[in-house]
Amino acid sequence: MNKKIFSGVQPTGNLHLGNYLGAIKNFVQLQNDKRNQCIYCVVDLHSITVKQDANILKKNIRETTAAFIASGLDPEKSIIFNQSAVTAHAEGAWILGCVSRMGWLSRMTQFKEKAGKDKEKASVGLYVYPVLMAADILLYDATHVPVGEDQKQHLELTKDIAQKFNNDFSVPNFFPSPEPIFELTAPRIMSLRDGAKKMSKSDSSDMSRINIQDDSDLIALKIRKSKTDQEPIPEELIDLEKRPEANNLINIYASMSHSKVEDVLRNFSGKPFSYFKPLLADILISELEPISKKISELLKEPDVIDKILNEGALSAKKISGPIIKSTYDILGLNTILE
Ligand code: AMP
Ligand code: TRP
Numbered sequence: 111m112n113k114k115i116f117s118g119v120q121p122t123g124n125l126h127l128g129n130y131l132g133a134i135k136n137f138v139q140l141q142n143d144k145r146n147q148c149i150y151c152v153v154d155l156h157s158i159t160v161k162q163d164a165n166i167l168k169k170n171i172r173e174t175t176a177a178f179i180a181s182g183l184d185p186e187k188s189i190i191f192n193q194s195a196v197t198a199h200a201e202g203a204w205i206l207g208c209v210s211r212m213g214w215l216s217r218m219t220q221f222k223e224k225a226g227k228d229k230e231k232a233s234v235g236l237y238v239y240p241v242l243m244a245a246d247i248l249l250y251d252a253t254h255v256p257v258g259e260d261q262k263q264h265l266e267l268t269k270d271i272a273q274k275f276n277n278d279f280s281v282p283n284f285f286p287s288p289e290p291i292f293e294l295t296a297p298r299i300m301s302l303r304d305g306a307k308k309m310s311k312s313d314s315s316d317m318s319r320i321n322i323q324d325d326s327d328l329i330a331l332k333i334r335k336s337k338t339d340q341e342p343i344p345e346e347l348i349d350l351e352k353r354p355e356a357n358n359l360i361n362i363y364a365s366m367s368h369s370k371v372e373d374v375l376r377n378f379s380g381k382p383f384s385y386f387k388p389l390l391a392d393i394l395i396s397e398l399e400p401i402s403k404k405i406s407e408l409l410k411e412p413d414v415i416d417k418i419l420n421e422g423a424l425s426a427k428k429i430s431g432p433i434i435k436s437t438y439d440i441l442g443l444n445t446i447l448e
Contacts, residue, residue: 113146116252118153121170127320128299128309132258138182148188159235180404191422198434202245244268248285249430259297265290296365302336305354326395333391338383345379
Protein backbone atom coordinates (compact mmCIF):
# COMPACT_ATOMS: atom_id res chain seq x y z
CA MET A 111 0.00 0.00 0.00
CA ASN A 112 1.15 3.54 -0.70
CA LYS A 113 1.76 5.32 2.54
CA LYS A 114 1.39 9.04 3.13
CA ILE A 115 3.96 9.79 5.76
CA PHE A 116 4.08 12.89 7.93
CA SER A 117 6.31 13.58 10.89
CA GLY A 118 7.78 16.51 12.74
CA VAL A 119 10.71 17.37 14.96
CA GLN A 120 10.96 20.48 17.11
CA PRO A 121 13.84 22.85 16.42
CA THR A 122 14.95 23.07 20.01
CA GLY A 123 18.67 22.36 19.46
CA ASN A 124 20.64 19.38 20.68
CA LEU A 125 19.14 16.62 18.55
CA HIS A 126 20.13 13.43 20.29
CA LEU A 127 20.35 9.71 19.74
CA GLY A 128 16.70 9.27 20.81
CA ASN A 129 15.55 11.63 18.05
CA TYR A 130 17.87 9.94 15.59
CA LEU A 131 17.00 6.30 16.31
CA GLY A 132 13.39 6.86 17.37
CA ALA A 133 12.47 9.13 14.49
CA ILE A 134 14.92 10.49 11.90
CA LYS A 135 16.51 7.17 10.90
CA ASN A 136 13.03 5.81 10.27
CA PHE A 137 12.17 8.89 8.19
CA VAL A 138 15.06 8.05 5.88
CA GLN A 139 14.08 4.42 5.55
CA LEU A 140 10.48 5.32 4.70
CA GLN A 141 11.66 7.91 2.18
CA ASN A 142 13.75 5.30 0.40
CA ASP A 143 10.69 3.21 -0.38
CA LYS A 144 9.53 4.87 -3.59
CA ARG A 145 5.89 3.98 -2.97
CA ASN A 146 5.70 6.36 0.00
CA GLN A 147 4.98 10.06 -0.11
CA CYS A 148 6.98 11.60 2.74
CA ILE A 149 6.59 14.97 4.36
CA TYR A 150 8.93 16.00 7.16
CA CYS A 151 8.36 19.16 9.08
CA VAL A 152 10.49 21.26 11.39
CA VAL A 153 7.73 22.08 13.86
CA ASP A 154 8.77 25.56 14.88
CA LEU A 155 5.28 26.56 16.09
CA HIS A 156 5.41 23.70 18.56
CA SER A 157 8.73 24.90 19.91
CA ILE A 158 7.33 28.33 20.89
CA THR A 159 4.99 26.68 23.42
CA VAL A 160 7.91 27.43 25.70
CA LYS A 161 9.65 30.80 25.29
CA GLN A 162 12.42 30.86 22.71
CA ASP A 163 15.04 33.42 21.85
CA ALA A 164 14.30 34.57 18.29
CA ASN A 165 17.88 34.39 17.02
CA ILE A 166 18.50 31.00 18.57
CA LEU A 167 15.22 29.69 17.17
CA LYS A 168 16.20 30.82 13.69
CA LYS A 169 19.53 29.03 14.05
CA ASN A 170 17.86 25.90 15.41
CA ILE A 171 15.37 25.73 12.51
CA ARG A 172 18.31 25.62 10.10
CA GLU A 173 20.21 23.19 12.30
CA THR A 174 17.33 20.70 12.49
CA THR A 175 16.87 20.96 8.72
CA ALA A 176 20.60 20.35 8.28
CA ALA A 177 20.36 17.31 10.57
CA PHE A 178 17.52 15.92 8.44
CA ILE A 179 19.57 16.27 5.28
CA ALA A 180 22.84 15.09 6.81
CA SER A 181 21.03 11.96 8.06
CA GLY A 182 19.94 11.13 4.53
CA LEU A 183 16.68 12.96 3.87
CA ASP A 184 16.68 14.18 0.30
CA PRO A 185 14.60 17.21 -0.70
CA GLU A 186 14.21 15.63 -4.15
CA LYS A 187 12.42 12.68 -2.56
CA SER A 188 10.75 14.14 0.53
CA ILE A 189 9.03 17.41 1.25
CA ILE A 190 11.05 19.19 3.93
CA PHE A 191 9.72 22.46 5.33
CA ASN A 192 9.14 24.45 8.48
CA GLN A 193 5.67 24.58 9.95
CA SER A 194 5.30 28.36 10.34
CA ALA A 195 5.85 28.84 6.60
CA VAL A 196 2.52 27.13 5.92
CA THR A 197 -0.28 29.04 7.65
CA ALA A 198 -2.75 26.16 7.26
CA HIS A 199 -1.17 24.52 10.34
CA ALA A 200 -2.19 27.35 12.66
CA GLU A 201 -5.62 27.60 11.01
CA GLY A 202 -6.17 23.86 11.28
CA ALA A 203 -5.14 23.89 14.92
CA TRP A 204 -7.84 26.47 15.69
CA ILE A 205 -10.54 24.49 13.91
CA LEU A 206 -9.54 21.19 15.47
CA GLY A 207 -9.26 22.89 18.84
CA CYS A 208 -12.97 23.58 18.55
CA VAL A 209 -13.79 19.88 18.23
CA SER A 210 -11.25 18.70 20.82
CA ARG A 211 -12.45 18.29 24.40
CA MET A 212 -10.73 19.72 27.47
CA GLY A 213 -10.94 16.31 29.12
CA TRP A 214 -8.94 14.70 26.33
CA LEU A 215 -6.17 17.26 26.58
CA SER A 216 -6.04 17.11 30.38
CA ARG A 217 -5.09 13.46 30.13
CA MET A 218 -1.98 14.09 28.03
CA THR A 219 1.03 12.91 30.02
CA GLN A 220 3.49 15.03 28.02
CA PHE A 221 1.65 18.17 29.12
CA LYS A 222 1.70 17.02 32.72
CA GLU A 223 5.44 16.32 32.54
CA LYS A 224 6.32 19.56 30.77
CA ALA A 225 4.03 21.79 32.81
CA GLY A 226 5.44 20.41 36.06
CA LYS A 227 3.87 21.17 39.41
CA ASP A 228 2.52 24.62 38.66
CA LYS A 229 0.14 24.00 35.76
CA GLU A 230 -1.42 27.46 36.13
CA LYS A 231 1.85 28.94 34.89
CA ALA A 232 2.13 26.75 31.78
CA SER A 233 1.28 28.40 28.49
CA VAL A 234 -2.07 27.71 26.86
CA GLY A 235 -0.01 26.77 23.80
CA LEU A 236 1.62 23.95 25.72
CA TYR A 237 -1.81 22.65 26.68
CA VAL A 238 -3.13 22.65 23.11
CA TYR A 239 0.17 21.47 21.64
CA PRO A 240 -1.33 18.06 20.68
CA VAL A 241 -4.12 19.78 18.71
CA LEU A 242 -1.52 21.54 16.54
CA MET A 243 0.15 18.16 16.08
CA ALA A 244 -3.18 16.67 14.98
CA ALA A 245 -3.57 19.53 12.47
CA ASP A 246 -0.07 18.82 11.09
CA ILE A 247 -0.98 15.23 10.43
CA LEU A 248 -4.58 15.57 9.28
CA LEU A 249 -3.95 18.46 6.88
CA TYR A 250 -1.84 16.14 4.74
CA ASP A 251 -4.20 13.15 4.90
CA ALA A 252 -1.25 11.30 6.43
CA THR A 253 -1.83 7.60 6.88
CA HIS A 254 1.37 6.85 8.80
CA VAL A 255 3.37 8.83 11.33
CA PRO A 256 6.88 7.70 12.30
CA VAL A 257 7.56 8.81 15.88
CA GLY A 258 9.17 7.71 19.11
CA GLU A 259 6.99 5.79 21.54
CA ASP A 260 6.57 8.90 23.71
CA GLN A 261 4.21 10.26 21.03
CA LYS A 262 1.81 7.30 21.17
CA GLN A 263 -0.78 9.12 23.23
CA HIS A 264 -0.70 12.15 20.92
CA LEU A 265 -1.35 9.88 17.96
CA GLU A 266 -4.33 8.31 19.71
CA LEU A 267 -5.67 11.77 20.40
CA THR A 268 -5.20 12.68 16.72
CA LYS A 269 -7.38 9.70 15.79
CA ASP A 270 -10.05 10.81 18.26
CA ILE A 271 -10.00 14.35 16.89
CA ALA A 272 -10.25 13.10 13.29
CA GLN A 273 -13.16 10.85 14.19
CA LYS A 274 -15.01 13.54 16.10
CA PHE A 275 -14.67 16.00 13.23
CA ASN A 276 -15.89 13.38 10.73
CA ASN A 277 -18.85 12.51 13.00
CA ASP A 278 -19.77 16.04 14.05
CA PHE A 279 -19.97 17.28 10.47
CA SER A 280 -21.20 14.02 8.91
CA VAL A 281 -18.21 13.69 6.63
CA PRO A 282 -17.26 10.02 7.07
CA ASN A 283 -13.58 9.39 6.32
CA PHE A 284 -12.87 13.06 5.55
CA PHE A 285 -9.85 12.85 7.81
CA PRO A 286 -8.25 9.41 7.62
CA SER A 287 -7.18 7.72 10.83
CA PRO A 288 -3.37 7.85 10.97
CA GLU A 289 -1.27 5.00 12.34
CA PRO A 290 1.99 5.50 14.22
CA ILE A 291 5.15 3.76 13.04
CA PHE A 292 7.56 3.00 15.88
CA GLU A 293 11.11 1.80 15.52
CA LEU A 294 10.99 -1.89 16.35
CA THR A 295 14.12 -2.30 18.45
CA ALA A 296 14.47 1.07 20.11
CA PRO A 297 11.16 2.94 20.18
CA ARG A 298 12.25 4.69 23.37
CA ILE A 299 15.92 5.42 24.04
CA MET A 300 16.57 5.95 27.72
CA SER A 301 18.94 8.33 29.54
CA LEU A 302 22.51 7.06 29.88
CA ARG A 303 22.39 8.01 33.58
CA ASP A 304 18.98 6.59 34.51
CA GLY A 305 17.31 3.70 32.70
CA ALA A 306 13.89 4.81 33.93
CA LYS A 307 14.00 8.22 32.20
CA LYS A 308 13.86 8.78 28.46
CA MET A 309 16.81 10.40 26.75
CA SER A 310 15.77 14.01 26.40
CA LYS A 311 16.95 17.42 25.28
CA SER A 312 15.75 18.91 28.50
CA ASP A 313 17.76 16.69 30.89
CA SER A 314 20.10 18.99 32.80
CA SER A 315 22.95 16.47 32.51
CA ASP A 316 24.60 16.43 29.09
CA MET A 317 26.14 13.07 30.10
CA SER A 318 22.63 11.57 29.96
CA ARG A 319 22.45 11.81 26.18
CA ILE A 320 24.48 11.41 23.00
CA ASN A 321 23.96 14.50 20.89
CA ILE A 322 24.16 14.03 17.14
CA GLN A 323 26.92 16.64 17.04
CA ASP A 324 29.06 15.28 19.88
CA ASP A 325 32.61 14.57 18.76
CA SER A 326 34.09 11.06 18.90
CA ASP A 327 35.92 11.58 22.19
CA LEU A 328 32.80 12.82 23.89
CA ILE A 329 30.70 9.93 22.57
CA ALA A 330 33.31 7.45 23.81
CA LEU A 331 33.41 9.19 27.21
CA LYS A 332 29.63 9.26 27.59
CA ILE A 333 29.33 5.58 26.76
CA ARG A 334 32.23 4.69 29.06
CA LYS A 335 30.61 6.60 31.93
CA SER A 336 27.09 5.39 31.17
CA LYS A 337 25.36 3.69 34.07
CA THR A 338 25.25 -0.11 34.08
CA ASP A 339 25.28 -2.76 36.79
CA GLN A 340 27.93 -5.22 37.90
CA GLU A 341 26.52 -8.21 36.02
CA PRO A 342 27.87 -9.43 32.67
CA ILE A 343 25.68 -9.42 29.57
CA PRO A 344 22.99 -12.10 30.00
CA GLU A 345 22.09 -14.89 27.63
CA GLU A 346 18.32 -14.49 27.75
CA LEU A 347 16.09 -11.56 26.88
CA ILE A 348 14.05 -12.05 30.04
CA ASP A 349 17.15 -11.47 32.19
CA LEU A 350 17.96 -8.29 30.27
CA GLU A 351 14.51 -6.79 30.68
CA LYS A 352 14.99 -6.60 34.46
CA ARG A 353 18.06 -4.40 34.00
CA PRO A 354 16.95 -1.07 32.47
CA GLU A 355 20.38 0.50 31.88
CA ALA A 356 21.86 -2.68 30.42
CA ASN A 357 18.74 -3.14 28.32
CA ASN A 358 19.06 0.38 26.93
CA LEU A 359 22.69 -0.06 25.83
CA ILE A 360 21.97 -3.42 24.19
CA ASN A 361 18.92 -1.96 22.42
CA ILE A 362 20.98 0.94 21.12
CA TYR A 363 23.60 -1.48 19.80
CA ALA A 364 20.94 -3.67 18.16
CA SER A 365 19.24 -0.71 16.56
CA MET A 366 22.50 0.81 15.28
CA SER A 367 23.71 -2.50 13.87
CA HIS A 368 20.32 -3.43 12.40
CA SER A 369 20.32 -6.66 14.36
CA LYS A 370 17.94 -8.37 16.72
CA VAL A 371 18.45 -7.98 20.46
CA GLU A 372 18.60 -11.81 20.71
CA ASP A 373 21.52 -11.85 18.26
CA VAL A 374 23.40 -9.18 20.21
CA LEU A 375 22.91 -11.25 23.38
CA ARG A 376 24.13 -14.37 21.61
CA ASN A 377 27.30 -12.56 20.51
CA PHE A 378 28.08 -10.92 23.83
CA SER A 379 26.59 -13.09 26.58
CA GLY A 380 28.96 -13.52 29.51
CA LYS A 381 31.06 -10.51 28.50
CA PRO A 382 31.35 -7.57 30.92
CA PHE A 383 30.11 -4.12 29.91
CA SER A 384 33.72 -2.91 29.99
CA TYR A 385 34.22 -5.09 26.90
CA PHE A 386 30.96 -4.11 25.22
CA LYS A 387 31.02 -0.34 25.75
CA PRO A 388 33.99 0.49 23.45
CA LEU A 389 32.34 -1.51 20.67
CA LEU A 390 29.08 0.36 21.21
CA ALA A 391 30.99 3.66 21.13
CA ASP A 392 32.67 2.65 17.85
CA ILE A 393 29.43 1.84 16.13
CA LEU A 394 27.90 5.13 17.28
CA ILE A 395 30.92 7.15 16.21
CA SER A 396 31.12 5.56 12.79
CA GLU A 397 27.51 6.47 12.04
CA LEU A 398 27.23 9.84 13.79
CA GLU A 399 30.60 11.38 12.90
CA PRO A 400 29.89 11.75 9.16
CA ILE A 401 26.42 13.16 9.97
CA SER A 402 27.88 15.68 12.35
CA LYS A 403 30.50 16.77 9.76
CA LYS A 404 27.81 17.14 7.11
CA ILE A 405 25.68 19.27 9.46
CA SER A 406 28.63 21.63 10.03
CA GLU A 407 29.23 21.88 6.28
CA LEU A 408 25.57 22.55 5.52
CA LEU A 409 25.38 25.24 8.17
CA LYS A 410 28.09 27.18 6.35
CA GLU A 411 25.54 27.74 3.58
CA PRO A 412 22.36 28.92 5.27
CA ASP A 413 20.99 30.12 1.89
CA VAL A 414 20.98 26.57 0.61
CA ILE A 415 19.04 25.41 3.68
CA ASP A 416 16.58 28.29 3.35
CA LYS A 417 15.99 27.43 -0.31
CA ILE A 418 15.19 23.83 0.60
CA LEU A 419 12.72 25.04 3.24
CA ASN A 420 11.10 27.53 0.85
CA GLU A 421 10.63 24.99 -1.89
CA GLY A 422 9.37 22.46 0.63
CA ALA A 423 6.83 24.97 1.94
CA LEU A 424 5.50 25.58 -1.57
CA SER A 425 5.00 21.84 -2.08
CA ALA A 426 3.46 21.48 1.37
CA LYS A 427 0.98 24.28 0.63
CA LYS A 428 -0.14 22.49 -2.51
CA ILE A 429 -1.25 19.54 -0.37
CA SER A 430 -2.57 21.22 2.76
CA GLY A 431 -4.16 24.23 0.97
CA PRO A 432 -7.01 22.27 -0.64
CA ILE A 433 -7.58 20.27 2.55
CA ILE A 434 -7.90 23.35 4.77
CA LYS A 435 -10.18 24.88 2.11
CA SER A 436 -12.44 21.80 2.18
CA THR A 437 -12.43 22.01 5.98
CA TYR A 438 -13.66 25.61 5.78
CA ASP A 439 -16.31 24.51 3.28
CA ILE A 440 -17.52 21.77 5.60
CA LEU A 441 -17.85 24.26 8.44
CA GLY A 442 -19.71 26.78 6.28
CA LEU A 443 -16.91 29.31 6.60
CA ASN A 444 -15.80 29.60 3.01
CA THR A 445 -17.18 32.72 1.45
CA ILE A 446 -14.42 34.76 -0.11
CA LEU A 447 -11.60 32.24 -0.31
CA GLU A 448 -10.74 31.31 -3.89
P1 AMP B 1 11.03 16.24 19.69
O1 AMP B 1 12.43 16.60 19.77
O2 AMP B 1 10.33 16.18 20.99
O3 AMP B 1 10.29 17.03 18.65
O4 AMP B 1 11.01 14.72 19.16
C1 AMP B 1 11.26 14.39 17.82
C2 AMP B 1 11.05 12.92 17.60
O5 AMP B 1 12.01 12.17 18.35
C3 AMP B 1 9.67 12.39 18.04
O6 AMP B 1 9.22 11.43 17.10
C4 AMP B 1 9.96 11.75 19.36
O7 AMP B 1 9.05 10.72 19.67
C5 AMP B 1 11.35 11.18 19.13
N1 AMP B 1 12.07 10.99 20.40
C6 AMP B 1 12.40 11.96 21.28
N2 AMP B 1 13.06 11.43 22.35
C7 AMP B 1 13.14 10.09 22.11
C8 AMP B 1 13.71 8.98 22.84
N3 AMP B 1 14.33 9.16 23.99
N4 AMP B 1 13.60 7.75 22.28
C9 AMP B 1 12.98 7.56 21.10
N5 AMP B 1 12.43 8.55 20.38
C10 AMP B 1 12.50 9.81 20.87
N1 TRP C 1 4.98 16.31 19.17
C1 TRP C 1 6.12 15.76 18.49
C2 TRP C 1 7.26 15.62 19.52
O1 TRP C 1 7.27 16.22 20.54
C3 TRP C 1 6.56 16.61 17.32
C4 TRP C 1 5.48 16.73 16.30
C5 TRP C 1 4.76 17.86 16.03
C6 TRP C 1 5.03 15.74 15.42
N2 TRP C 1 3.91 17.63 15.01
C7 TRP C 1 4.01 16.34 14.61
C8 TRP C 1 5.36 14.41 15.23
C9 TRP C 1 3.34 15.64 13.64
C10 TRP C 1 4.66 13.71 14.26
C11 TRP C 1 3.67 14.31 13.47
O2 TRP C 1 8.17 14.92 19.27
